[in-house]
Amino acid sequence: MAKETNFLTEFPTLPVELIRAFKKTTDASYKAFSREYGDYIESFFNPLLKFLVFWEKLLVSTPWPVIIGIVCAFAFYGTRSYKIVIGIIISFFFVGYMGMWGDMMESMGFIIVATIMAIAFGIPLGIWMAKSNRAQAIITPILDFMQTLPPFVYLIPVVMLLGIGKIPGLISVIVYAIPPMIRLTNLGIREVDHEILEAADSFGATPWQKLTQVQFPLALPTIFAGVNQTIMMALAMVIIASMIGVKGLGQEVLRAITNQYFTLGMLNGLAIVILAIVFDRISQAYGKRIQKHRSGDAI
Amino acid sequence: MLSNKIEIKNLYKIFGPNPSSLIEKVNNGVGKDELLEEYRHVLGLNKINLNIADHSLQVIMGLSGSGKSTLIRHINRLIEPTSGEMIVDGQDVLRLSQKELLEFRKNKTAMVFQKFALLPHKTVLENVSFGLFIKQVDQGEAEKKSMHWIDRVGLLGYEHRYPQQLSGGMQQRVGLARALANDPDILLMDEAFSALDPLIRKDMQDILLELQLELKKTVVFITHDLDEALKLGDSIAILKDGSMDQEGNAVDILLDPKTEYVKKFVEDVNRSRVLKAKNIMQDSSKISKELLAGQTMKVKSEDVIEKFIDKVVIEKPNLLEVTDKNGLSIGYLTSERLSQILKK
Numbered sequence: 001m002a003k004e005t006n007f008l009t010e011f012p013t014l015p016v017e018l019i020r021a022f023k024k025t026t027d028a029s030y031k032a033f034s035r036e037y038g039d040y041i042e043s044f045f046n047p048l049l050k051f052l053v054f055w056e057k058l059l060v061s062t063p064w065p066v067i068i069g070i071v072c073a074f075a076f077y078g079t080r081s082y083k084i085v086i087g088i089i090i091s092f093f094f095v096g097y098m099g100m101w102g103d104m105m106e107s108m109g110f111i112i113v114a115t116i117m118a119i120a121f122g123i124p125l126g127i128w129m130a131k132s133n134r135a136q137a138i139i140t141p142i143l144d145f146m147q148t149l150p151p152f153v154y155l156i157p158v159v160m161l162l163g164i165g166k167i168p169g170l171i172s173v174i175v176y177a178i179p180p181m182i183r184l185t186n187l188g189i190r191e192v193d194h195e196i197l198e199a200a201d202s203f204g205a206t207p208w209q210k211l212t213q214v215q216f217p218l219a220l221p222t223i224f225a226g227v228n229q230t231i232m233m234a235l236a237m238v239i240i241a242s243m244i245g246v247k248g249l250g251q252e253v254l255r256a257i258t259n260q261y262f263t264l265g266m267l268n269g270l271a272i273v274i275l276a277i278v279f280d281r282i283s284q285a286y287g288k289r290i291q292k293h294r295s296g297d298a299i
Numbered sequence: 300m301l302s303n304k305i306e307i308k309n310l311y312k313i314f315g316p317n318p319s320s321l322i323e324k325v326n327n328g329v330g331k332d333e334l335l336e337e338y339r340h341v342l343g344l345n346k347i348n349l350n351i352a353d354h355s356l357q358v359i360m361g362l363s364g365s366g367k368s369t370l371i372r373h374i375n376r377l378i379e380p381t382s383g384e385m386i387v388d389g390q391d392v393l394r395l396s397q398k399e400l401l402e403f404r405k406n407k408t409a410m411v412f413q414k415f416a417l418l419p420h421k422t423v424l425e426n427v428s429f430g431l432f433i434k435q436v437d438q439g440e441a442e443k444k445s446m447h448w449i450d451r452v453g454l455l456g457y458e459h460r461y462p463q464q465l466s467g468g469m470q471q472r473v474g475l476a477r478a479l480a481n482d483p484d485i486l487l488m489d490e491a492f493s494a495l496d497p498l499i500r501k502d503m504q505d506i507l508l509e510l511q512l513e514l515k516k517t518v519v520f521i522t523h524d525l526d527e528a529l530k531l532g533d534s535i536a537i538l539k540d541g542s543m544d545q546e547g548n549a550v551d552i553l554l555d556p557k558t559e560y561v562k563k564f565v566e567d568v569n570r571s572r573v574l575k576a577k578n579i580m581q582d583s584s585k586i587s588k589e590l591l592a593g594q595t596m597k598v599k600s601e602d603v604i605e606k607f608i609d610k611v612v613i614e615k616p617n618l619l620e621v622t623d624k625n626g627l628s629i630g631y632l633t634s635e636r637l638s639q640i641l642k643k
Contacts, residue, residue: 199416202375203430203481204404213432217420 034161045167048117052166056109060102067105068092071278078285091274100249100271107238107248108275114170114234118178119227126185126223127211136186143179151176151240159244169246177233184226188219224287231279235272249275303386304485304517305351305374310383312369312541315340318381331540343369345541347383354515358532360522360564366541367521371489374519375408376400387485405434409478413490415470417462423449423473424458430481441480448476452506468499472506479510486518493522504530525564529553529573537561550578554640571604571641579604579640580621580630590633595620600629604641611637 013019059067071092072085079085095104129136146154155172162168192215200214216223242250249268256265313321313334321329321340331342344366351357361367372378373385376392385392387407395403409430417426424445425432431441449458452472462470471491478486488507492500504527511518522528528535529549537544537552537560545557553570556562577600583591596616598607600623611619611634619632 193416195412195414195416196418198377199410199412199418200429200433201377202404202408202410202487203433204401204406205433206401209433213429214418218418220420 052113059105059109095271103249114173117174118181118230122178122181126182129186130189147179164245169241173237176237177230180229181226188222189215192218221291228283235276303350304353306386307349308384310347311381312343313381342541355533356518358520358528358535360528361538365538408485409481409483410487411474411478411491415474427476448480452476486516488520576600576621580632586631590618
């Protein structure tokens with residue numbers, strides 16, 4: 001009787017030794033793999049590191065008035081709104097006065113590189129997914145997995161393989177931020193009106209002509225929503241990535257947490273919010289501009 | 300006799316996972332409903348045979364679900380048939396390789412769609428030159444050709460607008476110009492005017508007839524509207540549940556409907572608006588001598604009955620003399636026959 005109660009209240013498990021052995025062997029073989037190939041993999045990612053360092057240096061060494069000018073020009077071209085431009089100037093000055101300019105530039109460079117990489121991999125994957133139902137069936141669960149797995153968990157293998165530093169940070173940010181890019185590219189292309197595709201077919205368009213002339217341009221507003229999502233997710237991941245050595249605003253937030261510096265944390269958090277709003281407004285404005293000819297307004 | 304541009308031979312289309320196994324069943328008389336009920340397959344087209352003469356305007360008519368849109372998509376093979384042949388200029392389109400098929404679509408056919416299917420991100424000019432772009436025609440030349448057709452459909456001045464900035468009628472003019480800019484032999488029009496308001500629809504029909512008078516393309520025109528079919532078609536094919544119900548010119552179909560389905564269609568047509576004097580006139584040999592000797596009233600061969608019926612009512616002639624555009628007599632029409640035709 002007592003035995004049966006045990007059976008129902010305690011879940012039957014594998015023997016503890018077996019589980020321990022399983023964990024040990026997996027970890028050991030992964031460690032062995034990382035010892036064996038870690039250097040190769042690191043050198044494989046070297047160009048990416050150079051690219052990242054280039055952007056960070058560029059942003060940090062460019063005089064601040066130039067940076068503000070460029071960001072404002074982008075914002076104005078996208079939104080045609082003076083309010084947003086003035087808002088950007090005020091908030092960037094705030095960040096600068098509070099001594100966070102350098103950190104913000106470092107974070108900005110990091111976000112830009114992560115976004116570029118996410119677009120460079122996400123769009124082709126999204127297109128492949130849209131063209132092939134089999135690809136969609138394979139990629140969708142992987143994306144689900146990537147999006148639900150807590151970010152801290154996939155920091156572990158990346159760090160084991162590449163150690164602490166910019167590149168593992170960047171990779172984990174890209175992995176975290178790329179799913180919406182892939183999903184929305186796929187969705188945008190699949191949503192293109194069937195009759196318009198038929199029209200392209202009826203004129204004898206090749207698959208490549210259909211993609212470049214019809215599907216991709218018509219999917220662009222949706223793809224841009226993906227870019228926007230990707231940027232926002234990369235910003236959210238910047239703080240977590242600072243735990244494995246990514247510098248910038250996130251690192252300051254981390255320092256604030258460990259030392260209980262409330263004001264430092266708030267200020268740096270605020271700077272991240274400012275960066276997020278600026279990126280969000282600009283990328284959304286460009287997405288809307290692309291759609292403008294569909295609304296029937298005069299241009 | 301005109302030669303055939305398109306010959307459709309024993310064309311079948313069955314939708315479903317295993318269509319070819321069911322052709323024999325369909326051949327043995329299994330109908331659309333039974334096929335769906337028992338075999339879970341949809342009968343799209345059932346043994347279609349149709350010859351379309353060169354330079355003619357062929358209307359294919361039927362209610363929704365009759366298979367007319369499926370049939371037109373077989374001509375440029377947007378849909379693969381289950382079996383059969385689609386001979387265009389002596390060549391079976393269904394046997395073309397993928398590459399040959401693209402060439403065929405680029406050069407032989409162009410299609411106009413019910414919902415226009417314009418590219419919303421391209422201007423009118425870019426839309427019209429889309430076919431030429433696909434053919435990789437030199438840009439300057441493509442623009443020149445496109446502007447010509449934009450002008451012909453009456454859209455000059457709108458070439459830099461986007462489709463969404465135009466009304467439905469104007470959008471379909473763009474669709475028509477896009478098809479014509481490709482200079483195809485065969486123009487495929489899938490319910491091209493069905494989405495337009497009645498007045499604009501009439502305009503577009505007139506534009507099409509006017510262009511056709513000059514261009515003499517082979518036009519395949521799909522519609523569910525009998526009035527439109529009678530107005531446009533040199534010949535009309537009526538589809539029902541994927542099968543050919545009746546085929547012939549407007550007068551045949553109007554005066555001699557072969558099946559109940561066609562009769563129902565024809566019932567509500569205002570004959571006096573559709574039938575022209577030349578359609579219903581008879582040879583002088585069929586008219587009695589006394590009538591021929593008596594007084595006649597002259598009517599033009601191209602006039603529809605509605606145009607001269609008032610005068611007939613007032614003058615009450617016993618015999619109408621049908622004259623061609625040079626005023627020469629080409630046939631006769633007794634008032635008895637006229638009243639019979641109008642009574643149905």
